[in-house]
Amino acid sequence: MNGTVYALYFSPTHTSRAVSRRAAQSLAEALNLPFEEIDLTPPAARGKAYPFAAADIVVFSFPVYGGRIPALLEDTLSLIEGNGAAAVPVAVYGNRAVEDALAEAADWLEARQMTVIAAGSFIGEHSYTAKVGHARPDESDLSQAAAFGAAIAEKLGRGDRSPVAVPGNRPYKDRAPASPGAPVTADTCTKCGLCVTGCPMGVIDKDDPAKIAPGCIKCCACVKVCPLGAKSFKDARVTAITKMLELTCKKPKTPAWFV
Known part of the structure; x- marks a missing residue:
C-alpha cells in the first residue's frame, strides 16, 4: 500500500x-x-x-x-x-x-x-x-x-x-446567528503575545493585545493560552451559555466511531 x-x-x-x-x-x-x-x-x-x-x-x-x-x-x-x-x-x-x-x-x-x-x-x-x-x-x-x-x-x-x-x-440545523463581541483584557496582561499568535482569525493587535478588531469567533484560543488568565468573555450571551453548559453537560460522554 x-x-x-x-x-x-x-x-x-x-x-x-x-x-x-x-x-x-x-x-x-x-x-x-x-x-x-x-x-x-x-x-x-x-x-x-x-x-x-x-x-x-x-x-x-x-x-x-x-x-x-x-x-x-x-x-x-x-x-x-x-x-x-x-x-x-x-x-x-x-x-x-x-x-x-x-x-x-x-x-x-x-x-x-x-x-x-x-x-x-x-x-x-x-x-x-x-x-x-x-x-x-x-x-x-x-x-x-x-x-x-x-x-x-x-x-x-x-x-x-x-x-x-x-x-x-x-x-443541517440552522446556524445560530453570529453575535458581536470579543474578550476583555485585564490589567494583568504582560503583552507576551501568546494570544496574538494563537488567534485563528488574526484580529488581536500585536502591539496592544487589548485591542481586538472585528472578526472574533469566540473560539477562546486566547482565553485558554493566556498564562495569567488575563482574557475572558463578559458578554451576557456567553455567560448564559456557560451557565447552561455547567448545569446540563457535566456528565462525561464517550467517543464514538464508525468504520
Whole structure:
C-alpha cells in the first residue's frame, strides 16, 4: 500500500489537533505509511488549495460549533482537491452534542471527490468553561483515537474502501446567528503575545493585545493560552451559555466511531 496519511485539522484550543494526530499516526504506523500534518488554524493556512492523491488518507478533525462545522472552514474545504483520496472526518465537541457537524463534514469531503471510509466523534474541554469536559481529550480518549486509527488500518488492509454511513440530519440545523463581541483584557496582561499568535482569525493587535478588531469567533484560543488568565468573555450571551453548559453537560460522554 502506498500514499500518505494526513492529519488535517482546525484546532484553536488544540483538542482537535490532539485527536487527529493520534488517530492519523496510529493509522500510518499500522499501514507503514508516511505521516504529515496540515494545520488549518493559522489564517495564512486557509483559503488555498490542498491537493491529495487517490492513495492518500486524510483524517480531518475540527471543533463542533453549535452543532455544525466552523463556518470559516467552508471556503477552505471548497478548495480541497480530493482526487479519490480516502477521508475520515472527526468531530471534537465540548461534551454537549455533535448534532449535524459530522454529517456536514462528510458531505463536504464527498463533494470534493473523497470517499468517507470512517468517521468519529471525540470529546474536548469546552471552550467556554473548563468545568465541562475538563482536560479532555485525556489519555483514555487518545488511546481510543489510536484504536480508531488501528481499526481503519485493519479495514484498509482487507482492501475495503467502502463508504461508511455517518449520523446526522440533512438539512443541517440552522446556524445560530453570529453575535458581536470579543474578550476583555485585564490589567494583568504582560503583552507576551501568546494570544496574538494563537488567534485563528488574526484580529488581536500585536502591539496592544487589548485591542481586538472585528472578526472574533469566540473560539477562546486566547482565553485558554493566556498564562495569567488575563482574557475572558463578559458578554451576557456567553455567560448564559456557560451557565447552561455547567448545569446540563457535566456528565462525561464517550467517543464514538464508525468504520
